[in-house]
Amino acid sequence: xxxDEIYSELTYGDAPHFSIAALPxxxxxxxxxxxxxxxxxxxxxxxxxxxxxxxxxxEMTKIHQFCIMCAPTTSxxxxxxxxxxxxxxxxxxxxxxDKRRHFLLKQFxxxxxxxxxxxxxxxxxxxxxxxxxxxxxxxxxxxxxxxxRISYAYSIDELREAMDRMGRFIRGLREGK
Numbered sequence: 001x002x003x004d005e006i007y008s009e010l011t012y013g014d015a016p017h018f019s020i021a022a023l024p025x026x027x028x029x030x031x032x033x034x035x036x037x038x039x040x041x042x043x044x045x046x047x048x049x050x051x052x053x054x055x056x057x058x059e060m061t062k063i064h065q066f067c068i069m070c071a072p073t074t075s076x077x078x079x080x081x082x083x084x085x086x087x088x089x090x091x092x093x094x095x096x097x098d099k100r101r102h103f104l105l106k107q108f109x110x111x112x113x114x115x116x117x118x119x120x121x122x123x124x125x126x127x128x129x130x131x132x133x134x135x136x137x138x139x140x141x142x143x144x145x146x147x148x149r150i151s152y153a154y155s156i157d158e159l160r161e162a163m164d165r166m167g168r169f170i171r172g173l174r175e176g177k
């Protein structure tokens with residue numbers, strides 16, 4: 001099992017993150033992949049890690065040491081600082097993201113699914129008309145059709161601007177019906 005747990009620190013609600021590796025018999029069969037980009041807002045620093053059973057970790061190390069140089073020293077020092085002193089920042093970021101998430105959910109609830117377009121058509125037309133990029137849900141398979149993926153890592157002001165553009169786009173679709 002490979003478990004991507006990059007968002008483990010940014011889960012919402014009362015239940016804490018739970019790793020499949022914690023289940024009985026799974027720690028010896030799971031590779032956990034994580035990093036610093038999401039929890040510590042270190043996107044672009046390209047610093048991550050994997051936890052794996054010893055045998056697998058040794059084999060991963062063989063491949064890694066001949067393919068990749070080590071992470072930059074500045075990134076490593078920044079990660080140490082984040083681990084030592086960044087937990088309060090994670091909590092603030094999680095709370096801020098949750099507020100943004102709720103804002104966008106309400107906005108999308110009002111706007112989407114009434115126009116008979118595929119998520120790909122919706123996303124492509126939105127990009128052309130309003131220069132607003134979203135990912136169509138269909139990019140994640142059939143179960144994603146009818147949905148959009150967006151990032152709410154932007155400021156609330158930028159998200160308001162994005163929703164204004166999407167609102168303008170939706171009004172145009174409604175007027176064109």
